[in-house]
Amino acid sequence: MEENKKPEKIIFETDEGPSEWYVLDQTRINGCNYILVADKITGDAECMILKDTAPDESKESVYEEIEDDNELDIVAGMFEESLGDIEIRGD
Numbered sequence: 001m002e003e004n005k006k007p008e009k010i011i012f013e014t015d016e017g018p019s020e021w022y023v024l025d026q027t028r029i030n031g032c033n034y035i036l037v038a039d040k041i042t043g044d045a046e047c048m049i050l051k052d053t054a055p056d057e058s059k060e061s062v063y064e065e066i067e068d069d070n071e072l073d074i075v076a077g078m079f080e081e082s083l084g085d086i087e088i089r090g091d
Contacts, residue, residue, distance in 0.1 A: 007041055012063070021048070025079050035063065036079045049075050 007022040021037035024047070028034070033052040038045040049072060050063035066072045 007038075010035075010037065025082055027075070027078050027082065029075065029078065033061070034066075034075050034078075036083075049079065051075075 007024050010021055010023050012019045012021065021039060022041050023035050024038055024041070025036045026034065035050050035052075036047060037050060038047040049066055051066050051071075052061045053064050054060060054062040066075065
């Protein structure tokens with residue numbers, strides 16, 4: 001992430017109500033869009049890697065957590081390489 005650039009904040013509508021997250025990075029792999037989001041931008045943060053599952057013709061994105069461990073490992077590696085100064089760990 002660039003030093004002076006503050007990440008965009010995104011609000012997800014969940015069953016429990018709205019939830020705010022910072023978008024730290026995004027990538028596209030094999031035609032699928034992925035975002036890395038975190039609950040805060042400094043220190044240890046809870047983060048998620050989400051996949052856009054909306055149809056290509058949709059104007060809105062639908063983000064879901066990645067279920068496949070291999071896919072998650074590949075995308076996490078891409079984000080770690082892209083950002084350089086982060087480590088993504090599982091639960």
